[in-house]
Amino acid sequence: MALNSEIIQKRLTEKFGEAVFHFEESYGMLSFEASKENNLKVIQFLHDDEELGFRFLTDICAVNYPDQPGRELAVVYHLHNLTANVRVRFKVFTNIAEPDIFTATKLFESANWMERETYDFYGVNFVGHPNLKRILNVDEMDYFPLRKEYPLEDQTRVDKDDEMFGR
Amino acid sequence: MRPVRFNIHPKEAKIGDAISVAEAPQGYSGEGFFTARLSDVVGLARKNSMWPLPFATSCCGIEFMASMAPHYDIARFGAERVGFSPRQCDLLMVMGTIAKKMGPVLRQVYLQMAEPRWVLAVGACASSGGIFDSYSVLQGIDQIIPVDVYVPGCPPRPEAILDGFMKIQELVGQESIRRRNSEQYKLLMNGYGIE
Numbered sequence: 060m061a062l063n064s065e066i067i068q069k070r071l072t073e074k075f076g077e078a079v080f081h082f083e084e085s086y087g088m089l090s091f092e093a094s095k096e097n098n099l100k101v102i103q104f105l106h107d108d109e110e111l112g113f114r115f116l117t118d119i120c121a122v123n124y125p126d127q128p129g130r131e132l133a134v135v136y137h138l139h140n141l142t143a144n145v146r147v148r149f150k151v152f153t154n155i156a157e158p159d160i161f162t163a164t165k166l167f168e169s170a171n172w173m174e175r176e177t178y179d180f181y182g183v184n185f186v187g188h189p190n191l192k193r194i195l196n197v198d199e200m201d202y203f204p205l206r207k208e209y210p211l212e213d214q215t216r217v218d219k220d221d222e223m224f225g226r
Numbered sequence: 227m228r229p230v231r232f233n234i235h236p237k238e239a240k241i242g243d244a245i246s247v248a249e250a251p252q253g254y255s256g257e258g259f260f261t262a263r264l265s266d267v268v269g270l271a272r273k274n275s276m277w278p279l280p281f282a283t284s285c286c287g288i289e290f291m292a293s294m295a296p297h298y299d300i301a302r303f304g305a306e307r308v309g310f311s312p313r314q315c316d317l318l319m320v321m322g323t324i325a326k327k328m329g330p331v332l333r334q335v336y337l338q339m340a341e342p343r344w345v346l347a348v349g350a351c352a353s354s355g356g357i358f359d360s361y362s363v364l365q366g367i368d369q370i371i372p373v374d375v376y377v378p379g380c381p382p383r384p385e386a387i388l389d390g391f392m393k394i395q396e397l398v399g400q401e402s403i404r405r406r407n408s409e410q411y412k413l414l415m416n417g418y419g420i421e
Binding site: 195196197200204 | 326
């Protein structure tokens with residue numbers, strides 16, 4: 060039988076019980092959540108399980124929800140089963156004060172640069188990453204630009220010339 | 227017979243229209259001699275044989291390619307030879323968005339050019355950051371290197387680039403040969419942290 064969201068949900072619930080939750084299907088793609096301590100266990104299971112076989116990591120990214128105290132940062136893993144051509148989204152949430160998440164580089168080599176990018180823009184600290192430093196922005200940058208902490212235009216910046224731009 | 231016949235009344239070519247000769251600088255001439263200010267003569271030579279170095283990072287670079295091609299033909303102004311080594315060139319044409327991470331690279335290219343050197347900032351991004359009012363984009367290349375002429379536009383048409391180039395030629399032609407040794411110039415360079 061072809062792999063579908065119901066089977067994925069059933070397998071995950073059999074294995075992890077209540078530890079994997081918030082199943083929802085939007086635009087035909089299953090997404091679910093686990094606590095950040097369990098992220099590697101769930102990804103490992105999705106990878107190793109014969110029936111599931113999510114062996115390709117499409118993307119890692121983060122989302123900032125400033126109005127959810129204690130769950131401000133979400134790290135989203137996009138996984139792909141190449142034989143059945145099925146994709147899932149797997150989310151873990153973390154506190155923004157302590158954004159420590161276990162690195163997936165031991166499971167997927169491709170996670171290396173994706174996690175560096177996620178660190179670069181959101182400041183997620185991937186514990187155990189071999190080389191966690193900025194990848195796209197200038198090294199001297201001392202903030203995480205995609206966090207929703209800034210007004211749409213930063214009023215304190217000095218690199219725009221006020222005389223010319225009339226601020 | 228074809229319905230339309232071309233060139234049934236061909237015009238005689240007038241060579242005077244096709245060849246232009248730079249005007250001689252002010253000076254005194256007599257039989258077998260001509261005197262003028264050295265600055266004028268050097269300026270005349272320099273401005274009619276610029277070697278541009280294109281530093282093209284985005285759409286303004288495409289417009290520059292059109293300016294270089296036969297239709298607009300920047301070669302008409304003596305800039306026939308576009309060099310791709312900063313060590314040979316005397317005009318840095320910066321065309322396109324310069325990200326902050328690209329800043330040191332651009333500066334390095336500028337430093338590698340020998341004096342005298344000029345800089346033309348083409349387009350809104352190179353001049354001011356343009357629409358990229360963002361954490362990652364340098365808000366105008368004059369933050370890191372001195373600029374002689376700014377060309378507005380997003381992107382500017384080839385005519386505008388040529389106009390900017392002619393402005394540069396004007397500056398080059400009028401520049402005193404002592405300018406690059408002056409205190410004022412040294413101060414300008416020091417203002418950018420260049421020795």
